[in-house]
């Protein structure tokens with residue numbers, strides 16, 4: 001029998017600066033009432049001026065290592081899921097390898113898969129543990145406040161900065177077995193949710209930057225909403241079937257935290273009660289690829305997960321990409 005593969009430890013980090021809806025309504029034409037009714041978000045965290053993506057990632061990673069009872073020396077691979085990297089090249093994983101003091105191991109970013117990045121990385125990590133590496137650090141991190149357009153009210157109020165991390169491995173230290181992971185892509189809708197800046201289609205240029213608007217997140221909110229509900233519930237059902245488990249066995253679903261209405265719609269499609277779905281979008285907003293590992297770590301530390309619990313992670317993001325994972329605690 002092969003060893004169980006799963007989560008050895010988790011950790012998360014949120015910056016201390018709180019940005020409330022009232023703070024936003026002092027800056028742009030919005031209201032607390034609009035934001036809360038449409039999204040369920042009350043506040044989000046923004047990185048301090050001297051914090052970068054690497055700082056967020058390293059803080060979460062160190063906590064995940066400590067929770068696993070490991071040190072950076074024990075890592076065989078690092079994957080960082082982020083669409084807001086430290087610099088354009090090299091990837092954040094290279095900086096993180098050095099910051100943590102890890103050995104000269106394989107380290108790479110999974111970029112561009114938006115909010116689905118972390119769960120997608122779990123899929124890779126599981127098979128990599130099976131085939132090659134013993135212990136893999138998987139980080140979901142986003143520092144979006146510095147890259148978004150602070151005057152576009154349709155997008156800026158939605159996002160926050162955070163990082164979450166897990167160490168994936170096998171053997172006796174596994175706290176939650178990764179029973180199954182599923183992932184999918186529909187690139188036909190790629191232009192519905194994009195941040196074009198910096199690619200060859202729309203290279204960085206000083207002239208463009210001076211005109212402003214280069215950092216606009218292009219988003220058809222309604223279509224993203226519709227797709228998110230459909231894909232996240234479908235992925236959750238698929239991963240359960242893959243794991244040979246039933247909806248009735250679910251103890252907790254940890255969905256990507258973009259919007260409380262999306263989460264509620266996924267919950268009702270899956271036929272779950274409110275207490276079976278973890279929510280922290282009210283406190284952090286949409287932190288991209290960090291939402292799922294942050295919520296997983298908080299749920300564990302708040303005692304929301306008991307030994308024996310079946311937990312389902314499900315995420316959706318730009319691409320469109322989606323991914324879900326079934327975890328047996």
Ligand code: UT7
Pocket residue numbers: 029030031034035038039115153154155157219220221222224225228258259286316317318
């Ligand atoms: O992780 C993936 C990332 N993206 C998402 O998850 C987004 C998914 N979509 C959504 O969450 C929702 O579509 C939104 C929260 C973005 C928007 O909610 P909606 O119910 O779809 O509203 P809407 O876009 O249809 O806009 C309704 C109105 C518009 O005014 P008019 O045209 O009806 O007069 C907007 O201009 O709300 C207006 N509006 C705002 N008003 C106050 C848009 N943003 C704001 C704002 N404050 N911040």
